[in-house]
Amino acid sequence: MNKIEQQLEKFKKIDITEVFKRAVVKKKESLIGHIKMQQLLGEASDGSILGILKWKSYSDEKQILGTLADYGQYDLHLHGNFQQGIVIDFDLEGNIIVDSFDIKTNYLERLVKEQHSKDGGQLIFGLTKENLSEFREQIFPELMIGIRQQLGY
Secondary structure (H helix, E strand, O other), rough: HHHHHHHHHHHHHHOHHHHHHHHHOOOOHHEEEHHHHHOOOEEOOOOOOOEOOOOHHHHHHHHHOOOOOOOOEEOOOOOOHHHHOOOEEEEEOOOEEEEOOOOOOOOHHHHHHHHHOOOHHHHHHOOOHHHHHHHHHHHHHHHHHHHHHHHHH
């Protein structure tokens, strides 16, 4: 077997899903940071607002507490439990799953879904195009390191 064939055999053995998972795990704090900031700004993953608060009194209270979202918009933050409960995991195919252990998670996903008629979880936990692009740049070096390691370099 010549050198080219040897290199091709090494490339065929790369477990790209595992490389991807490791890269995401190494940069998970950055990913969670992007998600939290979007939530604090009241921004859904599709670039729209997460939702509109139903009560003026609650909107007033949120403004007093110093929300970053515009007046009357969801920011998914009061005491911080929802954001503190955010976790990153993977499904069997290696897709990223983002969720929160907070008790309000299902309720908040339903609220957002009602206002958008879209998957509330994706709107709450997904990244905007800009943040996705930035996160891709952040994990790229980790992907290259992982590929090199699997190639034996």
